[in-house]
Amino acid sequence: xxxxxTLKAICDELKLDPREARERLRAAVTDAKANPEMAKARKSxxxxxxxxxxxxxxxxxxxxxxxxxxxxAT
Numbered sequence: 001x002x003x004x005x006t007l008k009a010i011c012d013e014l015k016l017d018p019r020e021a022r023e024r025l026r027a028a029v030t031d032a033k034a035n036p037e038m039a040k041a042r043k044s045x046x047x048x049x050x051x052x053x054x055x056x057x058x059x060x061x062x063x064x065x066x067x068x069x070x071x072x073a074t
Contacts, residue, residue, distance in 0.1 A: 004050070004052065010061060016064060025042075028059075037055040037059045038060060
């Protein structure tokens with residue numbers, strides 16, 4: 001049996017708001033050249049979930065990684 005990773009699990013792990021995460025993923029899916037695995041794996045009206053270890057899951061995690069904040073010199 002394949003393990004499934006849900007968006008909720010990724011959001012809990014990365015401490016993200018699920019609504020914001022869905023917005024970011026929807027924006028990423030529209031750019032098929034930059035995110036080919038997400039574009040192939042996504043079907044409308046289905047839950048955001050991926051097979052554990054799949055290329056699409058890795059791409060989703062990359063998209064949802066928090067942006068690095070620049071360090072201010074004081």
